[in-house]
Amino acid sequence: MKISWEEVKKHTPCFLIDKELLKKNLEEFQEGILRYWGRGMVAYSCKTNSLPWIMSYIKELGAYLEVVSDTEYALAKKIGCEDSHIVFNGPTKGKEAFFLALRSGAYVNIDSKRELRWLKEYDKLGENAGVGVRVNFDLEAVCPEESLTEGGGNRFGYNVENGDFEQVVKEIRELKNISLTGLHMHTNSKTRSFQVFEELSKKVCSLAVQYDLTLDFIDMGGSFFVKKGEFHKIHEYIKRISDILRQRFCPDKTLLMVEPGSALISTPVKFLTKVLDVKDTNKHRFVVTDGGRMYMDPFMRKTSHVYKLFTQSSNKKEEQIxxxxxxxxxxxxxxxxxxxxxxxxxxxxxxxxxxxxxxLNPLFIEYFPDVFVEEKGEYEQVREKWGLEEYLQKNVYGQDGEVS
Incomplete structure (x- = not known):
């Protein structure tokens, strides 16, 4: 059922998703790959916002889904995503889901020692499978001051400098039925600049030469930084990546994959709150709203926001917290x-x-808020606010130990 803006205002706090802008963001990545590389795919980073409606809508638009846990894998399948359209990443996969993904044709990027052991077990089953390997290398050496860990290094993937990557390549090549078919290059950085992605692309090429790798896919990961409406920047990322990869790889033989998360879903979503109270102290004026900081700033880092006020007042106030x-x-x-x-x-x-x-919304004092999708000025509810029934599900409580 579609409702009006005035009706939405009765449901605060709530998230509002701009359906057309989400579609536009995705299409720009898809068109960029088609224009500058030719063959490839966009795999949406589900952890960034795993709302089922978002995952389902993005899937319907032709994107794959990138997941990093058994639970996310099951969620992707639950909303109708085929295994062959799932990219399975992360260092904490479970063995059962790992085997299922290999057997079902998902794109699997290994990221731990136990996954290598499991590959050896799977190889003995006599079933063919291909896997990608997540690469860990010293990005700081080529992009100084880009590390989020202040020189502490990246904890994901197999490290090139200490020989782990070489050992993984060697051990996979010793298997009869398993092939190394891709490299996974995802890394986070402070600026998420073009230079970072250029260096990631160069590393793919140098590793391919050094270890004589023939790759079916190259997964550049995510961590793209795109402001609202900067669609040209999406194309610039893809162009710079492609220009370097073409020096070693042919698009007809190698797929290019990207895993945008925030670059897809950050700009299409708004958060609406209502003012509940205004309180003056001897220090400041405090404006109390029904939407907490952790709803839209879960990392507790932001000090300012892009916002719009809905008030009839024209008086200016020196300070309002x-x-x-x-x-x-x-x-x-x-x-x-x-x-x-x-x-x-x-x-x-x-x-x-x-x-x-x-x-990352918490179940602290209040529970998950309503979510609406906006299209052409009308709103449709895609998640109802959690109440007591949702919160109490699968809990033991009460004098009789009831289970709800």
Missing amino acids: ICGHTCMEVDRLMTLREEREIGEGDFILYDLTGGYTMS
Whole structure:
């Protein structure tokens, strides 16, 4: 059932998804690959926002789904994604799901010692399979000050410098029925610049030469940084990656894969909150809203937001500290200076709230909020706010130890 904006305002706090912008973001990645490489795929990073509607809609638009746990793998299958359209990453896969993925034709990138042991077990079954290997190398050596760990190194994948990568390649080649078919290059960086992706591409080429690798796919991972409407930047990422990879690989023989998360889902999502109270102290004015900081800033890092005020006031206030609904002092979303005065019953609409928000929303004091999809000015509810029934499910409680 479609409802109006006025009806949506009765459901605060709530997330609002711009359906057309989400589609546009995905299409730009798909078109970039088609234009600059030719053969490839976009695999949406489900951990970034695993709302079932988002995963299902992206799948319907032709994208694959990238998952990093047995639970996410099961979720992808539950919403109708074929195994062959799933990219299975991460260091904590379970053995049963790992074997299922190999047997069912999913793209599997190994990332741990036990997965290598499991490959040897699977090889004895006599079933053919191909796997990718996640690469770990010293990015700081070629892109100084880009590490998120301040020189502490990346903990994912098989390290090139210490010989682990070489050993994995050697052991896979000794198997009768398993082939090394791809490299997985995902890494996080501070700036997520073009240079980072150029260096990742160069590393693919150098490893292919050094170890004489013939690859069916190259998975460049995600961590792209694209501001709202900067569609040209998506194409620039793909162009720079492709220009380097073409020096060693042929698009007719090797698929190019990318795994965008926030670059797809951050910009199409907004978060709507309502003002519940305004309180003055001898220090500040505090504006209390029904949407807490952890709903849209789960890492507790942001000090400012892109926002829109819905208020009839034209008076300017020197300072207003916007707070959430919890009883924590740190639940302060932002400080407005020389902005229109906000009062009880007004609304604040925050933009750019799709990445890692719903996936990391806590069950703290209040439960998961409503989610609506907006299309042409109308709204459809795709998740109903959690209440007691949802919270109590599978819990033991009460004097009689009831299970709900």
